[in-house]
Amino acid sequence: MAAVTLILGTTSLGSVNVKKNTPSTYMQSTTSFLPQPVPPKDVVTVPVEAVAKTCRQSHKKVMALVNSLIEDRFIGAHEYATAYSANACTAPSDYHLDESAVLKILPFICGRTPHPELLKLIKRLFRKAGKHWELDEVCRTPDWQKNRSAGKIARKDLSQVVDEFRKYSIEQGSKNAVRQHGNITRAIYKALFPTRSPKDCKGLRDRLTDHELALLATAEIIAKCALTSGMAQNRHYKAIYEEVKERLHAFACLLSENDLTGGSEELPNKEAA
Numbered sequence: 001m002a003a004v005t006l007i008l009g010t011t012s013l014g015s016v017n018v019k020k021n022t023p024s025t026y027m028q029s030t031t032s033f034l035p036q037p038v039p040p041k042d043v044v045t046v047p048v049e050a051v052a053k054t055c056r057q058s059h060k061k062v063m064a065l066v067n068s069l070i071e072d073r074f075i076g077a078h079e080y081a082t083a084y085s086a087n088a089c090t091a092p093s094d095y096h097l098d099e100s101a102v103l104k105i106l107p108f109i110c111g112r113t114p115h116p117e118l119l120k121l122i123k124r125l126f127r128k129a130g131k132h133w134e135l136d137e138v139c140r141t142p143d144w145q146k147n148r149s150a151g152k153i154a155r156k157d158l159s160q161v162v163d164e165f166r167k168y169s170i171e172q173g174s175k176n177a178v179r180q181h182g183n184i185t186r187a188i189y190k191a192l193f194p195t196r197s198p199k200d201c202k203g204l205r206d207r208l209t210d211h212e213l214a215l216l217a218t219a220e221i222i223a224k225c226a227l228t229s230g231m232a233q234n235r236h237y238k239a240i241y242e243e244v245k246e247r248l249h250a251f252a253c254l255l256s257e258n259d260l261t262g263g264s265e266e267l268p269n270k271e272a273a
Contacts, residue, residue: 045096046125054121055109059094065108066095075101099126147213151205154217158184158224165227169237184227184244188219191248215255222247 052062069075075097097105102122106114114122162181169177189201192215196204208216226247230240 045098046102047094047096049094050125051097051102051105051109051122054125055106055118057109062105062109063095065105066097069105069108070095075104102126141210144210144213147210147217148205151213151217151220154220154224158220161224161227165231165237165240168231172237174237180241183241184223187241187245187248188216188223191245191252192216192219194252219248219251222251 048062048066049059052059055062066075099122106118106122110118159181162184165184166177166180169180186201189196189204192212193201193204205213205216223244226244227240230243235243
């Protein structure tokens with residue numbers, strides 16, 4: 001059975017309100033734990049598993065610590081939510097803690113005052129979680145869904161042309177044609193998202209706003225047209241690749257000059273372009 005996560009809440013000790021459509025069997029899972037209300041909807045939380053991984057500790061060890069601190073009321077009712085797995089109904093599979101709760105438990109995990117570098121990692125963890133929370137809100141909008149679908153089509157069309165360009169490069173003597181997909185993808189991301197490292201671009205599309213998705217799809221269409229045009233003119237593959245980069249750079253500059261970035265921190269500003 002696939003694992004599902006359920007968040008349980010309560011208005012008073014011993015009285016549990018389970019979210020709609022929750023099986024009644026989960027009501028039995030609170031017998032050994034103090035049920036607590038879920039933090040406010042607009043409060044960002046992270047799972048204990050992520051905190052344990054950041055601190056390089058075992059999930060089981062940190063869960064035991066959090067259980068103890070919850071029972072001692074050291075972690076307040078408003079600072080966490082309880083997650084249950086369908087495969088383990090008798091005990092929480094995880095807790096979701098807000099930032100104040102995580103900062104409380106760090107000295108217990110470390111055995112001393114947390115190192116500044118660890119605090120930076122925790123702050124980064126919450127920033128990342130916050131971005132995902134904001135995106136969850138955005139993803140419900142029709143505009144985001146529409147631009148995400150359009151982006152998939154643009155990416156598929158570009159991939160087909162890049163496959164043709166790869167064969168075209170091989171015919172002209174290229175020994176690294178297998179890298180063409182990665183090279184062109186990096187050129188697109190570098191033009192639109194110059195502050196991001198290649199590692200940060202993994203899964204980037206699902207973290208973009210609807211406006212950013214539209215611009216990314218446009219950039220991919222520009223790259224596809226440059227490739228198609230260059231091959232039709234029988235230009236050298238290296239010259240075609242340079243043409244792709246130049247057109248993408250021109251597009252990024254156009255966005256900056258006309259302030260069409262939509263206020264995004266990801267897209268290039270006037271100074272960067």
